[in-house]
Amino acid sequence: MNPVITIKHIGKIFDEELNEHLTVLKNINLEIGQGEFFVFVGPSGSGKSTLLRIMSGLEKDYEGEIVLGSGITPLDMSFVFQQFAILPWLTVFQNIELPLIARGVLVTDRHGKVMEELRKFRLEKFAHSRPRDLSGGMRQRVGVARALITNPKIVFMDEPFSELDSFTAEELREELLALWQERRPTIVMVTHIIEEAIQLADRITVLTPRPGMVEKVVQNHLPRPRLKRSEEFYRLEDQLYKLIRP
Amino acid sequence: MRKSRTKIYQSWRHVLFTLFIVILPFLALLFFSRIAVISNTELFLAVLTSFSRLIVAYSIAVVLAWISATLFYRGRRAIVALPIFDVLQSFPTFAALPLATYWWGRSDLTVIIFLVMTVIWPIFFSIVSSLKLIKRDWEEAAEIAGLKGAGYIRSFLWPVSIPGLVTGSIIGLGEGWEALVATEIIVGIKTGLGNFFQIFVDNPTVTALGILGLLILIFSINKLLWLPLLEWGHHRMEE
Numbered sequence: 001m002n003p004v005i006t007i008k009h010i011g012k013i014f015d016e017e018l019n020e021h022l023t024v025l026k027n028i029n030l031e032i033g034q035g036e037f038f039v040f041v042g043p044s045g046s047g048k049s050t051l052l053r054i055m056s057g058l059e060k061d062y063e064g065e066i067v068l069g070s071g072i073t074p075l076d077m078s079f080v081f082q083q084f085a086i087l088p089w090l091t092v093f094q095n096i097e098l099p100l101i102a103r104g105v106l107v108t109d110r111h112g113k114v115m116e117e118l119r120k121f122r123l124e125k126f127a128h129s130r131p132r133d134l135s136g137g138m139r140q141r142v143g144v145a146r147a148l149i150t151n152p153k154i155v156f157m158d159e160p161f162s163e164l165d166s167f168t169a170e171e172l173r174e175e176l177l178a179l180w181q182e183r184r185p186t187i188v189m190v191t192h193i194i195e196e197a198i199q200l201a202d203r204i205t206v207l208t209p210r211p212g213m214v215e216k217v218v219q220n221h222l223p224r225p226r227l228k229r230s231e232e233f234y235r236l237e238d239q240l241y242k243l244i245r246p
Numbered sequence: 247m248r249k250s251r252t253k254i255y256q257s258w259r260h261v262l263f264t265l266f267i268v269i270l271p272f273l274a275l276l277f278f279s280r281i282a283v284i285s286n287t288e289l290f291l292a293v294l295t296s297f298s299r300l301i302v303a304y305s306i307a308v309v310l311a312w313i314s315a316t317l318f319y320r321g322r323r324a325i326v327a328l329p330i331f332d333v334l335q336s337f338p339t340f341a342a343l344p345l346a347t348y349w350w351g352r353s354d355l356t357v358i359i360f361l362v363m364t365v366i367w368p369i370f371f372s373i374v375s376s377l378k379l380i381k382r383d384w385e386e387a388a389e390i391a392g393l394k395g396a397g398y399i400r401s402f403l404w405p406v407s408i409p410g411l412v413t414g415s416i417i418g419l420g421e422g423w424e425a426l427v428a429t430e431i432i433v434g435i436k437t438g439l440g441n442f443f444q445i446f447v448d449n450p451t452v453t454a455l456g457i458l459g460l461l462i463l464i465f466s467i468n469k470l471l472w473l474p475l476l477e478w479g480h481h482r483m484e485e
Binding site for chain 1: 397
């Protein structure tokens with residue numbers, strides 16, 4: 001495996017009031033390969049989101065070391081937020097354009113790239129709408145489009161579909177899978193929905209209750225597209241449930 | 247789509263009312279000049295002179311307030327600086343006016359410096375409060391997008407600070423008008439509205455009409471500029 005990100009002895013302690021400390025992550029070691037769809041699951045409070053934030057560079061105060069693969073810089077990474085994090089003062093077009101502005105892409109090139117991404121995510125009609133005029137599903141489409149417009153090597157996703165209704169979430173999962181198969185970025189996702197993890201992931205890492213440690217890394221060999229009602233799918237689901245709730 | 251709320255002019259009646267507000271201060275000034283037996287040119291010049299002083303002071307205050315607010319709204323710098331700014335804004339500036347007049351004379355500079363000191367604080371603290379409402383998600387979205395420097399200022403900091411800037415400007419300019427006339431009178435500068443009020447100090451009718459005219463002008467500016475800006479600024483931050 002050619003790792004794009006390696007995490008070594010990662011730990012995180014939150015300082016609470018009155019000199020109390022809360023250990024949320026302890027000694028986590030993992031390697032994530034190029035083009036891999038990697039998912040973290042675990043009980044509430046196991047530090048999944050904190051770990052993702054550490055890996056993406058959003059959380060700067062932690063123990064251990066994050067090593068990026070050769071040639072990978074922070075500008076090769078992007079993030080999809082649970083609550084979309086779409087900037088309300090910008091239009092859909094401008095929100096998606098933002099990472100290109102930051103990378104100094106010329107206006108003419110930017111316009112073409114954004115239009116292409118808008119088409120891909122079926123957002124053309126909403127290009128000049130404000131985020132407040134969009135449904136949750138559309139907002140997250142904007143969030144994913146913004147994360148993918150620069151063709152990043154690593155995409156972090158923090159429970160990206162948990163705020164959506166089940167039909168919209170299913171639709172977006174399928175769109176995401178299609179895009180991942182087309183562009184092959186490494187995706188590192190956190191979810192609390194086991195079915196989602198099985199549907200998407202190549203590997204699933206189960207974290208223990210607080211402090212979060214690696215309970216088990218499960219290789220998902222189910223062939224794609226994955227049939228949710230197949231026996232193998234149920235078997236894997238049972239295995240993961242037992243690991244999370246022993 | 248909610249378009250109607252963002253339109254400033256909702257109907258022809260609204261347009262006519264706006265035109266009336268534009269004309270109203272001029273009518274008030276003409277009426278005032280007739281009552282006070284002053285030439286129209288002299289009066290318009292006085293209003294223009296005072297208004298220019300306020301605009302210059304306001305522009306300086308906006309630049310200083312915005313830079314200071316973005317530098318000191320968070321982190322350790324905020325812990326140190328904000329209490330200091332709070333003490334500074336409470337400083338009774340008029341107490342130092344005689345000394346300033348002694349240093350800089352009966353000049354535009356003296357009036358403008360004192361106007362800046364009056365107008366800057368509401369703008370500064372309103373921008374700070376707008377910036378403090380920045381959500382962690384927004385900030386992280388900007389960070390992960392790689393926004394830095396001029397791009398970060400243009401696409402992130404500036405738009406977020408607009409509601410505070412507008413609110414602070416409304417309050418600051420309200421105080422500014424008051425301080426403008428008072429400073430002009432105390433400094434004893436021989437041009438501007440302060441000088442007019444000084445001349446008619448023994449004529450309560452003319453003074454009252456003058457104040458009324460000033461209020462009409464302030465009302466018109468608020469209705470035409472600040473209130474639509476306030477609505478627009480807050481509306482674009484709606485999620």
